Amino acid sequence: MTDTQRTRRNRRGFIKAAGALTASGLAFPYVARAQDKPIRIGVPTILSGRVAQLGISSRNALQIEVDKFNAAGGLNGRKLEIIARDSKGKPDEAANNTRQLINGDGCEIIISAESSAGAFAVQEVIRELKVLCIHTNSETSSLSADPKIRVPTAFRTARQGIHDAIVSAAYAGNVAKAKGLKTWMTCSPDYAYGRDNTSLFLEYMKRFHPEIEMVGEAWPKLFQADYTENITKILQAKPQALYSCLWAGDLVSFLDQSGIYNLFAQTTLFAINMADYTTLTAVKNLPAGIHSSSRYLKTFPAVPENAAWGDAYKAKFGDYPTNWSWENSLAMTFLTTALRKVNSTDGAKLADAIRGMKVKSPFGADGTVTMRAEDQTTIGYAIGWGTTISKEPYVPSVTPGDWKSILEHEAEWKKKMGFA
């Protein structure tokens, strides 16, 4: 072999080797990148304004579950990643954000941690784009109950308004009978949730305990600062019992302002949204004996898994979780179970897996929660009422709702509404 041939061969070899190296450099990282590419979960939610806690405590709960899933190896090496966008509580921004999260940020799954106002807007985007969506905070029943609104790839892990109304009225009716509370009044925020919740409560209250007499109603604005005129109106009407679905800071202001009028010396309060740590800890002079539904309590359900989850959340974020936190955590249980089962992020495949799925959960009334197939909403979650004391555990004893009764009355309600 001449020197010239050797040089040519060496040059050819070099070019081949370089080509192969380049090719492998292009090809292998491509494979590696595909495996490493995280599965993005888009979270349209409210992160600013008066109800920022809605989004913050939702995102916190999601992050705990994402970290757990990733630590366990993810989905064949693919990690989950949360991308949250602030809708400020506006439906148009919720819809825009959802679209942007899917089309712009490459999110393959949506967790809609929006209030009811935003959730309905997100639902319409999901109808069009067909990715998997789980509504975690909207309690308005029609979102999943109404077949015209329902979407095949959209589910709900938030509690449902109709379930709350049935349990609330059953509990309040029993207390009213036992204590002779005949005259009732309501004081709820004047917007869709406040009106729906209160009218459903009254409907079932009159059914379970027809002897009650309504002596008035007060409708403060949402986020009203001063409730004096509502409180004085209640004082004038002198009801024996008051039902309210005021929530968060509004409920705290109402309680503080009612306290200095000594309102609860003459009236028994049934505040459905009281038993949530954010509210319980914010009221400085929490009156004993307020009746409330369990929003989130680490003592209800009284199982070690629930207490451990509440404590772990507090250890990580400094505060106890909220009602919205457990609803988001539950969503992740359904999602991660489905991801492992179908090994895909395809919306239709995941939806097929989640529809009818029953999962073990610390938030289940019997340790499990089911995603009912017919309307793609959860049943069997822990729901109950109790009375407050001024320190932990805040609601020492919770009377659980009866799911058999809830489902019977819900079926009737669906027929009446034309949903079934």
Place this chain on the structure above:
Amino acid sequence: MDPQALLTCLSTASCVITQTTGGLISGMLLFLVAAGLSLIFGTLKVVNFMHGSLYMLGAYFAYTLYTATGNFTIAVVGAALGVGLFGLVFERLFMSRVYNTDVLMQLLVCYGFILILDDAVKIIWGAEFLSMGMPAAFQRPPIMIAGGILPVYYLFLIGVTLGVALLLGLLLTRTRAGKIVRAAAVNPTMTSALGINTALVFGGVFALGGLLAGLSGALAAPVRSMVAGMGFSILIESFIVTVIGGMGSIGGALVGALLIGLVRSFGTIGFPLFTEGVMFLFMTLVLITKPSGLFGKEH
């Protein structure tokens, strides 16, 4: 609409007393904010769109001082002075630069600071709502007058606010400082030509307006939950008050605020679904019949 309920209420002493005092309370806190807004407009001829944020700062300052010291007096006085100082700094560093510009520029500066202060509150105090709680001195049963109910704290609040209104009136009408403020409001150039430092006057007026808003926020802190952005709703109501009472008129602000308070208090019994509507209707009527407001001067 329930006119029968309203008539029944008006015919019973207990209802009249409870609703009237309730209206006075809402009106008094509103007056403090609206008075500052009106004072600033009357003198500086700028609409301070971030006045609600000063109310918010007052509430948060009071919360922090009360938590640190446990003394409500220190909390209220410290918060009012703190917000007054903030107002002075804000006026000197930012607002004074946009006095002679378009109103949109003033609006932009104010809106920018609304966002900045809301975010600052979230960073410092958190996004979650807070409650200060009622100081121990006021944790006592309400006073009963002819069957009407008046909480002790609200009696204190009415007293403090009326005292402030009186002092403010005396300051503006009976003192040399007040004369200078009024002179600067009418003709700042001439006032300046007489050797008076109008920049100092403007800064002082802005600080006083801030102090009043801060005082209102501090007094509201024991009964209203605090959250970033809480100043917005009171800003809207303050605008209604100043439009009804007359921009620049402290007396007008007092009358306007009390009117709003009483309309809300009795309105919730007689026309519960239209209380807010009545407020705006009243404002519209005033704008049509007397555009300068009930006590405002014609320009």
